[in-house]
Amino acid sequence: MNLLVLLKMVPDIVEELEVAPDGKSLDTSFLRTIINERDDHALEQALLLKERHGGTVTVLALDAPDIDDTLFAALAKGADRAVKITDAPEGMTTQTAARLCSQVIAGLPPADLILTGVQALDDLDGLSAAVIAQQLGFPYIGVVTAVTVNGSTATVLKEFAGGVRGEFAVTLPAVLGVQAAEKPPRYVPVAKVRAAMKSSKIETVPAPAEVAAAQIEVRQLAKPVVSSHAEMLEGSPEEIADKLVQLLAQRGLL
């Protein structure tokens, strides 16, 4: 089966995020980006399916800083083909970018299953997988945590609240928004990524000339204005531990 996985770079939120002087966008001057965690799970799920059923995994991404590293890492993990969309306008909304990706996908060999993260940290306008499904006329389901394929049907698990999951039968080809793969994303040693850089190539496809207009405007981006903040316990680890033990004793929690 042919599997297609969309990958996206997002800011690493372990780092401090700064707002640009325009007050509406992220300051990218010192921004460290990483693969969107849910996309990493989508890739893992695709690799698991390939191991079970055979076939190929193609990874597709919009050009972005450090995207080559991410694509080579995907090849090192077992993807067969990496495609990068170049010359797309910057600052596209999620829906605009997804529409653009759909046009590119339509020009690639047909996929039985398209997987991507159910959402990305920087999504403000919709969910990519839903838009791609709509554009291609494929069925869609999101918040997926397991996929089994049997002929032309995929059985997927979708997470609800309270630990309850729902089982759905989905007719292929389909688009899935992945919450988590069945296993944690595999680790790939740097040496293998370097080997992939030598042995394989990233293909490039130019972005379609026509791009849909954004339908949202960001009026302001800012750190949350908080109505409350934790009372901070400070000092050496010793002092902090003393304060905390005292607090728990006062509250009758010991």
Added chain:
Amino acid sequence: MTSPLWILAETWRGQITETTLELLALGREVADQLRVPLEAVLFADKSLATSLGVADHVLCAAGVEPTPEAVAAALAQLVKERQPQAVLVPWTNLSMDAGALAAAKLNAPFVNGSKDLKADAGRLVAQCLVYGGKLEAAVAATVTPVLFGVLPGTRSADAGRSEKTPAITEVAVAVPETKVKFQRFLEPETGDVDITQQDVLVAVGRGIQQQDNLELAEGLAKLLGGAVCGSRPVIDQGWLPLSRQVGKSGMSVKPKLYLMLGVSGAPEHIEGMKNAQLIVAINTDAAAPIFNVAHYGINADLFEVVPVLTEKLQAAKGG
């Protein structure tokens, strides 16, 4: 513009959800600001419409399968026919994909993760959590209609309850044969600790770094007479079972003490623990959103604090 404001009512196993009531309360405020009617769309039996009395009007259609495909098709059809200016959709696992798909079908914007919404010069502006809650964006749509994905907890569910009975209109929707079929529910595994019943929970997040370090949390939980739970990344890594997950996809908990080790406080996690009686968070990132939710914060390395804390708790319990 006098076109109505809509909310998509959500049902879970035959009941209207709390989030729906919260959306009704928020929707009522916003509709009053805009001076337009508030209407609820309900894809379920009309007997449930009576609990949506905060709305002026309920549009009800039964027989829509509970799949994103079917709900999105039905919602998109009604939006096209009746032209509301905006639809508030629960930003929950249950409804987010139906909402996003409906927006895609309508070629309409879908504003994700709205934690508040207000009218500004006749236009709706949402306050949205982005980057795992580290930043907030004020977002407006440039076209109508617009769909807003509204986070749980924006208003109290009680403010969404009313004795009034709304006007109910049964509407017909033609949902085409969909290619996603619901099969069955899988219940959470039982036999493990029920974290919703614990007085004390020690929660671990990404900051715990590796599975072996969970011992630290286990030790604390044992001393405090509680159990260990985790945020999404810890569950995804397989370090704790699904039954221990707190948050949007996991459990909602209200322990007497929620002690957090290396949990940054993504909105999805906060949803499940914000009602804990005492929240104490240890995190190395001074800007971690959890410090806006916790009652007490410790901006330090958990690997330095927890061993000392464990010793002192042992001493306090023994003494």
